[in-house]
Amino acid sequence: MNAVQDPLIIIVGAGPAGLSTALHLAQAAPQLAARTLVLEKARHPRPKLCGGGLLPDAERVLSGLGLDAAEVPHIDVDWARFEFNGMGFRLRPEVQRGYAFRVIRRAEFDAWLAGKARRQGITLREATTVRAVQLTAEGVRVETDSGFLTTRVVVGADGSTGVVRRVVQRGDRNHTARLLEIVTVPRPERSFHTQSDSYFDFRFVPQGIQGYTWDFPALDAGRAMRVRGIFDSRAAPAPSEIPLQQALAQEFQLHGYRMDDYRLEGFPLHWFDPRSPLACPGILLVGDAAGSDALFGEGISIALGYGKIAAAALVDAFSRGDFSFRSYRSAVLHSGMGRSLSRRTWFARFFYRLRWPPIQRLIWHWLGWLVTFIMNHFMINWAARQDKLSGQRKIIPSG
16 A cells, blocks of 8 residues: 555644655655655645744755755845844854855745655645544544544644644643734835844833844745744743734834735744653654744744654654654753753743843843854754764774
8 A cells, every 4th residue: 555545654744844854754764754644734835924044953954854945045144133122233153154044935945845855755645634633542543634544653743733732732822922924025215224134123022022023034936025023932921011013013113114004914833841742652743833942933943853853763663663752852852953942942931031121232232242152052053063963973982
């Protein structure tokens, strides 16, 4: 029977996390990849709200798969600028040369990844909605809008509000950030932002919004655009004093825009808690379903990193015939990505309590050197450090 009829592994969701899992499986265990079915509720290219920033970690993971993100239409951002009320510092990752990060549109990026997965022999079934997932004595029963499937393992890559996450993390509703996003046409004569740079402004932290407004350059169907939005992690237990939409409207006014002239879209983002379960017998979570970045809401590199760890767990499970996945959470926590996520969650819970404006001004106006050091050594570049550590582990001393 083919992979569609008799899958050993079903991956729910064909975004970066699910497709990274499939591609890493194809690399490590082609025999398992041939029996893997990816289910996606939409059809690629499908709309997806996301700032679209590709950090060096994302490119590093893709490079390990033999993929080059430069194939996807993108803009190289000169500098990432971190500010408070329009003043601050600029940053580039230490491992990066010539640009800070790339910005892609998720519809194009995800469709590109899906094409790569298909070329590796992965079966992708689109326009298929998963309605329920149930553990059974035979494995995992997956109910879709076109019927039922039974499989040995399900990988939940269906995002923050997906049905698979609710099986593993029952009742977990306290780790959800809020994001609002608008795509605009660049108007440099009306804005004091440099068109080739990206901006993160923490001006609303004193009013209880635990995050920042962002402004990225982007390409949309080949046209130059700006992706603007606001992120509120809600990592610290304190209410905001201003509605998220009102704060974004104020930010737009600063740059000569009227928010009512544009289409506003919002979405939730489930962030990572080191204490939350990431698996149960027969089921693994990856990407936003497992938990993304609580500090900045960065998700693409994290999603790709989960895929590598999940694929290794799947290969191990089938080799040993043990599908409890008891060690999966530990594998995530002890990976470079997991360590970075844990630190980001800790910093988010600590930093977003610092609402006094002079403290925010001190951090972003005067302590840029310290923030840069922390970012480079504890937040980003985790993929390079993880690859280096893996290489060291493979060295067997002689004698």
